[in-house]
Amino acid sequence: MNCEECDAPLTIPGDAIQGEIVSCKECGATYEVKKDEASGSISLKPAEKEQEDWGE
Amino acid sequence: MQAAEKRGVKVTLVDSKEMEVSVTGGGPTPKIKEKIVLQRCVSHYRNLYSTAALEASGHTVVNSFFTAWNSSDKLLCSIALKKAGVPTPETRVAFTEEGVLRALKALGYPAVLKPTVGSWGRLSALLKDEDFAKAIVEDREYMHPSYQVFYLQEYVKRPPRDIRTFVIDNKTVAAIYRYSAGDWRTNTARGGKAEPCKITKEIDEISVKAAEAVDGRFVGVDLMESDDGLVCHEVNNTTEFKNSVPATGIDIQGLAVEYLASLDKR
Numbered sequence: 001m002n003c004e005e006c007d008a009p010l011t012i013p014g015d016a017i018q019g020e021i022v023s024c025k026e027c028g029a030t031y032e033v034k035k036d037e038a039s040g041s042i043s044l045k046p047a048e049k050e051q052e053d054w055g056e
Numbered sequence: 057m058q059a060a061e062k063r064g065v066k067v068t069l070v071d072s073k074e075m076e077v078s079v080t081g082g083g084p085t086p087k088i089k090e091k092i093v094l095q096r097c098v099s100h101y102r103n104l105y106s107t108a109a110l111e112a113s114g115h116t117v118v119n120s121f122f123t124a125w126n127s128s129d130k131l132l133c134s135i136a137l138k139k140a141g142v143p144t145p146e147t148r149v150a151f152t153e154e155g156v157l158r159a160l161k162a163l164g165y166p167a168v169l170k171p172t173v174g175s176w177g178r179l180s181a182l183l184k185d186e187d188f189a190k191a192i193v194e195d196r197e198y199m200h201p202s203y204q205v206f207y208l209q210e211y212v213k214r215p216p217r218d219i220r221t222f223v224i225d226n227k228t229v230a231a232i233y234r235y236s237a238g239d240w241r242t243n244t245a246r247g248g249k250a251e252p253c254k255i256t257k258e259i260d261e262i263s264v265k266a267a268e269a270v271d272g273r274f275v276g277v278d279l280m281e282s283d284d285g286l287v288c289h290e291v292n293n294t295t296e297f298k299n300s301v302p303a304t305g306i307d308i309q310g311l312a313v314e315y316l317a318s319l320d321k322r
Contacts, residue, residue: 017057019071048073052200053100055176056276056292 001044005029012042021047059309065317066090072097072106083113092319093117094274094312096294100128100173103294116319118273119293126270127291131172131207133270136291140269142262143287145280146210153193156206160189168209172202177241179203182211212280212287219253219279219286222295222308223267225315228260230306232299250303262286274312 001010008026012033016022020033022044030047060067070088077084093115097103107121119127126136137144148159160167160183169192170180183189196203221231231253241248253259263277266288276295279286297308 018069051099051174052178053174054098055100055174055178056290056294056296 003027003029003031004046010044012044016042059307060313063310063313063317065313072102075106077106077109077113079109079112084110088113088115090320091116092316094316095119095124098294104128118316118319119275120271120273123270123272123275124293127272127275127293129172130170130290131205133291134207134209134289136269137266137288140265142266142269143285145212145282145287145289148208150206150208151204153190156189156193156208157186159206159208160186163208163210166211168211170207170209172205172207177239180241182240183208209289212282212289214280214282217281218289219259219281220250220295220300221253221255221259221263221277221279222275222297222300222306223263223272223277224274224308224311225318226264226267228255228263229311230297230300230304230308231255231259231263232303250299252304258286262288266291274315 001012002008003010003024003026006024006027006029008024010022010024010031012022016033018033018035022031022033023029031044032047034043034045057067068088068090070086075084075086093110095103095107095117097106104121104124107117107124110117111121125132127133131149134144134147146163148163150156150159166182166184168180169183181192183192193206217233217235219231220234221228223229232250233253235249235251237248259279262279266277267275270291272291272293274295276292277288278290278292279288301308
């Protein structure tokens with residue numbers, strides 16, 4: 001899978017779990033891991049952007 | 057997740073973005089079989105209201121809605137700390153420029169302005185004089201009304217660091233010093249550096265008392281070393297620990313899992 005922003009290849013850790021955030025090493029764009037329960041296949045979707053109410 | 061696996065505790069991940077909850081009967085969809093829920097949502101509003109909805113569905117949420125309500129809002133947290141007799145910096149709230157200037161006169165310059173919710177240090181400002189304060193208030197008048205609740209706090213003279221402690225089930229389990237990264241704010245989310253901090257009797261006592269003030273079961277407590285001793289300025293109900301585990305070598309997530317598993321048996 002390649003980055004939607006800069007087309008660099010994305011590395012997904014072998015033990016990635018549902019909802020994990022993966023960053024593009026080239027441009028820093030973030031993606032969320034989606035796992036298909038039935039087939040176990042993994043896809044990525046652009047992660048949510050930081051919102052004003054995020055934080056501790 | 058690995059900490060839970062290591063202890064043989066079964067965990068199901070629930071993404072609040074994909075959940076909806078009937079609060080009048082029926083509970084969450086997808087269904088959550090487990091009774092105990094560890095709330096990890098970084099969005100203040102999603103965190104608060106999903107906690108309320110899950111509690112209404114019979115789940116035990118850590119931390120509870122009571123804790124989330126009274127700690128994730130900085131003003132309500134200051135009120136709770138004061139009420140519980142926890143030393144906390146002098147804090148005022150104002151709603152207009154006139155009120156802000158009067159509050160700042162009482163606090164003295166510089167003083168700290170923070171949004172009441174969210175943050176990671178975002179939109180926090182160190183108000184150095186009246187002109188600066190007026191400019192900030194004017195800016196906020198063009199923002200969402202929640203930013204016109206002006207939470208103002210004395211600027212505590214302290215070393216260029218603060219202390220974050222972790223309290224699980226009324227025990228202080230870990231502590232770090234957070235050093236600022238060339239900024240007056242020490243948030244590690246802003247690049248602040250974490251170093252281990254010894255849990256002294258004073259640190260332990262104020263941390264536990266602060267957690268109790270909001271009935272926090274797994275919380276991060278922020279302390280400052282003032283000239284008059286330790287003061288607590290925040291309790292975080294969805295505390296982050298990714299920088300603290302390597303800094304302290306303490307398995308914070310493992311201890312949290314053990315606490316949650318013990319709740320399931322109570």
